[in-house]
Amino acid sequence: MTRLTEDMIWGVPDDKMDLDTRLMKMTGKTVKGIAMEAAGLEMDDYDFSRFFAAAIPITSGLGIIGGFAKSVNAITTRLGMRGCVTQGTDVAGFSEATNLGADIIMMSDDPMFIAYNTAERKYTDNSWGTAMGYSVCLKNAAGGVEGKDVLVVGAGRVGSWATRILLDWGANVQVTDIDYSKAEALIPLGAKAIRGVENAISDNTLLINAAPYIIPGEIIAQGSIISSPGVPHYYDLEGRTRCKAIIHDPLEIGAAVMAVNSAAYTIKKEMRA
Ligand code: 2YG
Numbered sequence: 323m324t325r326l327t328e329d330m331i332w333g334v335p336d337d338k339m340d341l342d343t344r345l346m347k348m349t350g351k352t353v354k355g356i357a358m359e360a361a362g363l364e365m366d367d368y369d370f371s372r373f374f375a376a377a378i379p380i381t382s383g384l385g386i387i388g389g390f391a392k393s394v395n396a397i398t399t400r401l402g403m404r405g406c407v408t409q410g411t412d413v414a415g416f417s418e419a420t421n422l423g424a425d426i427i428m429m430s431d432d433p434m435f436i437a438y439n440t441a442e443r444k445y446t447d448n449s450w451g452t453a454m455g456y457s458v459c460l461k462n463a464a465g466g467v468e469g470k471d472v473l474v475v476g477a478g479r480v481g482s483w484a485t486r487i488l489l490d491w492g493a494n495v496q497v498t499d500i501d502y503s504k505a506e507a508l509i510p511l512g513a514k515a516i517r518g519v520e521n522a523i524s525d526n527t528l529l530i531n532a533a534p535y536i537i538p539g540e541i542i543a544q545g546s547i548i549s550s551p552g553v554p555h556y557y558d559l560e561g562r563t564r565c566k567a568i569i570h571d572p573l574e575i576g577a578a579v580m581a582v583n584s585a586a587y588t589i590k591k592e593m594r595a
Contacts, residue, residue, distance in 0.1 A: 324534045324553045325432065326387055330572045334393035338400070341571050348547075348567040349462035353574055354401055356462070357582035360454040363589065373585050375405035375426040375437075376419035381412055383432030394428045397577045403585070426584045428577070437580035442587040451583060452551050452576030453483030456530055459569045460549035461491065464528050468492035473526040475519065476533030477504035480551055484530045485513050498522050499533070539564060551576065 342352040349356065358368065375398040377391040391407045398405050406422070408415035419427050420440070427438040435448035461467050472488050474481050477499035488495045489512045498516040499505040505515035516522045523529065524541050531537060531550040539560025542548075548557075550570040557568055569575075 325384065326390065326553065326572060328388035328390075330553060331387070331389055331393045334573055335389070335396040337396075337574075341574055345459070345569070348569055349459050351459075351462055353397075353578045354582070356455055356458050356575060357401065357578040359462075360451070360458045360579040361583040361586040363582070363586055368589070370402040370582070370585055371404060373403045373405075373425045373588075374423060375403045375428060375581055376415075376422060376424035377405065377407045378415035378419060378427060378429040379407065379411045380415075380429050380431050386411070390430070391428075393573055394577055397574050398426070398428065398581045401578055401581060403581065425588070426581060428581065435577075435580070437577075437584035439584045439587045442591065444584075444587050446580045446583040448576050448580055449479035450483050451580035453480045453530075453532070454487055454583075455575040455579040456480075456532075456549040456551045456569065457484050457487045457491075458579075459575065460488075460528060460530060460547060463547045463549070463567050463569065467528065470494065470528060471496065471526055472528045472530065473498065473516075473522050474513075475499075475523070475529060475531045475535055475537075476552060477501075477508055478532065481530065481532035482508060484532055486511060488530075489513060493528075496522060496526070500535075537561060 377394040379391040395407045408418045410418045436445040438445040472493045474485050474497040477497050485495050485497050485508050495513045496516050497505045497508050497513045498519045520541050527543050527546045529548045531552045533552050536556050539558040542561045542564045544564050546565045547567045555570050
């Protein structure tokens with residue numbers, strides 16, 4: 323997935339209500355509600371304040387993204403978790419988080435962004451979290467996807483996970499990628515690989531756009547619902563007018579799903595005991 327930049331996430335720490343308001347209108351759920359459904363937590367609400375989530379800035383890979391760890395911390399705090407951004411980076415940050423008794427450690431180099439549950443020694447990764455979060459958004463916005471046609475644009479890590487998830491839910495999934503072999507690799511799972519992305523977009527009204535592809539409004543079908551994790555994110559006026567809903571945020575849905583799913587390892591274990 324395309325790397326985030328500081329300006330894409332500058333508003334995240336202060337965005338207290340806006341995404342919840344937009345999501346509620348489109349899906350009937352808040353970020354927390356989407357994340358709880360994604361994590362398979364079936365209760366109406368949950369007090370996550372028992373979990374301490376540490377966000378560690380990581381310098382390896384392509385380095386620090388200004389505001390990234392702060393944004394991640396704001397997201398877990400909005401879910402009701404306690405937490406901090408560690409003063410130290412990398413291994414120093416990890417030891418600091420451990421000394422603070424962190425239950426969940428959020429950290430990302432470039433290949434991986436994970437939420438690590440320290441007690442259960444299990445992690446949730448952002449590709450799955452993003453795919454699951456945006457699939458849950460689409461499902462709620464569409465009033466279910468079982469038996470319906472869904473087009474997944476982009477067969478990278480997020481698109482591949484979204485394809486698997488939607489197939490599991492009984493959707494008829496078509497998948498397209500600029501590199502056709504990536505879409506083709508999902509055929510054995512039950513997806514239909516499509517070569518012509520523009521026609522496929524015009525023929526469908528339920529879409530996941532998991533590609534760094536800016537869809538021209540003139541090819542979008544009237545009344546479409548596009549759950550759109552891909553960055554850069556942009557829809558022109560024609561596209562915005564034709565769509566019933568366009569669901570997007572730069573970081574929060576995927577990171578919230580990761581954090582809640584990580585907490586859910588502990589919660590579900592306690593419920594089984
Ligand atoms: O700690 C830091 O500041 C950096 N090491 C963070 C690097 C994050 C790199 N990853 C990305 O930009 C995205 N692909 C993350 C995806 C989040 C939204 N789904």
